[in-house]
Amino acid sequence: MISQLKSGSKYLLLLFMAVVTLSSCSNNKFKIKGEIYGAEEETIILEKSDFQGRWIPVDSTHINKNGGFSFSFPTPGSPEIYRISLNNQYVYIPVDSTETITLTSSYDKFGHDFSLTGSRNAEMMEQFEKQLHSTNTSNSDSLMAFKRSVFSNYMKDFPGSILNYYILTKTTDGVPLYNPNDKTDAKYFAAVATGYKSARPDDPHAKLLENTALNSLKLKNSEEGKYMTLEAQEISLIDMDLQDENGKNVKLSDIAGKGKPVVVIFSLLTHQDSPELNISLAQIYNRLGGRTEFYNVSLDEDQYEWRNAARNLPWVTVYSPGQFSSADAVKYNVYQLPSFYIYNSEGELTSRPMTLEELNQSLK
Numbered sequence: 001m002i003s004q005l006k007s008g009s010k011y012l013l014l015l016f017m018a019v020v021t022l023s024s025c026s027n028n029k030f031k032i033k034g035e036i037y038g039a040e041e042e043t044i045i046l047e048k049s050d051f052q053g054r055w056i057p058v059d060s061t062h063i064n065k066n067g068g069f070s071f072s073f074p075t076p077g078s079p080e081i082y083r084i085s086l087n088n089q090y091v092y093i094p095v096d097s098t099e100t101i102t103l104t105s106s107y108d109k110f111g112h113d114f115s116l117t118g119s120r121n122a123e124m125m126e127q128f129e130k131q132l133h134s135t136n137t138s139n140s141d142s143l144m145a146f147k148r149s150v151f152s153n154y155m156k157d158f159p160g161s162i163l164n165y166y167i168l169t170k171t172t173d174g175v176p177l178y179n180p181n182d183k184t185d186a187k188y189f190a191a192v193a194t195g196y197k198s199a200r201p202d203d204p205h206a207k208l209l210e211n212t213a214l215n216s217l218k219l220k221n222s223e224e225g226k227y228m229t230l231e232a233q234e235i236s237l238i239d240m241d242l243q244d245e246n247g248k249n250v251k252l253s254d255i256a257g258k259g260k261p262v263v264v265i266f267s268l269l270t271h272q273d274s275p276e277l278n279i280s281l282a283q284i285y286n287r288l289g290g291r292t293e294f295y296n297v298s299l300d301e302d303q304y305e306w307r308n309a310a311r312n313l314p315w316v317t318v319y320s321p322g323q324f325s326s327a328d329a330v331k332y333n334v335y336q337l338p339s340f341y342i343y344n345s346e347g348e349l350t351s352r353p354m355t356l357e358e359l360n361q362s363l364k
Helices: 002-027 120-133 140-155 162-168 183-199 204-221 274-288 303-310 327-331 356-362
Strands: 029-037 043-049 055-062 068-074 080-086 089-095 100-106 114-117 241-243 249-251 262-267 293-298 316-319 339-343 349-351
Touching: 029 080, 043 068, 055 068, 055 080, 080 162, 089 100, 089 114, 089 120, 089 162, 114 120, 120 140, 120 162, 140 162, 140 183, 162 183, 162 204, 183 204, 241 316, 262 274, 274 356, 293 303, 303 316, 339 356
Parallel strands: 029 100, 262 293, 293 316
Antiparallel strands: 029 068, 043 055, 043 080, 080 089, 100 114, 241 249, 262 339, 339 349
8 A cells, every 4th residue: 555655646746747837837938929911821931040041841831710819939048039921021020038929910011011019129119120121221311321220229228139139130122231341330339249249259149240240340340451342443352252052062172273263243143133143144255265263152041042043053152141231241242132243264353334334344
């Protein structure tokens, strides 16, 4: 009898411990729920950005007949940005810990008009996105005023916030909102990097921001002609070692300086204007009849879509995600897309055409 009681007590203890463990695990999750009107029975995807600038699907679900949905996912080790994808439109959501974020939107306005509640960062994300959509970023004066306002309202008083990281890496129509290659933006990167280093020194985002800030400050502090200026002088090869669409690493030095001129192209293969650009490049490439090599560096975020697009091109195409924040884009001081650089047959960088027309003329 005593043995049975002991056995039963042991079973109950194990059962209790299992329940506690499961409860603990279930609590170590964040939740995103809400309603998307007019999107009944549609599939939405939860995606997470890696440190290469790529968006990776981590979960998916169907919206129910009432427009409702729910995700529950393990809490990341450090604050992260997730996004919900619906019909190639996105809502970005900052996740700090085990909070529950509520998203409300509609199918026709998804990605542009939405409500986020459940955390301070989520509410600030909604405010920032709405202000960004209402700002004329093509006007330099309004853009500068907007960036100053964003720093004052969202970044200055919140050191180490994942929202700061998101804002600094935000792009609109393929152009960075804050450009690390623009010396006027260097102070923003420096301030946010300092905040991260102070508030969250072990956060993986801190090191990335620190490196970007240092490169940005070097550019700001350099005097005209004191450092390497790609536009004005011949310089030796700035090498890159990147993967092509088949997963094979191809160095620029594998083809440059081997007796043929080489054109380095920075572009976005998944951009809506990419097919037209590639047709023009193909005309130049075919006209040269193999006498010049192309080394196409793609700064796209979506690796899957990039790979599909790259398979159709006859020249070397490699992948360096992160758009203007890519380490290779920073090395080459890329501030517009597409960007072109010409190495001569000896492997010296001789010119930087600013347009397709200039590229075509330079290669005649």
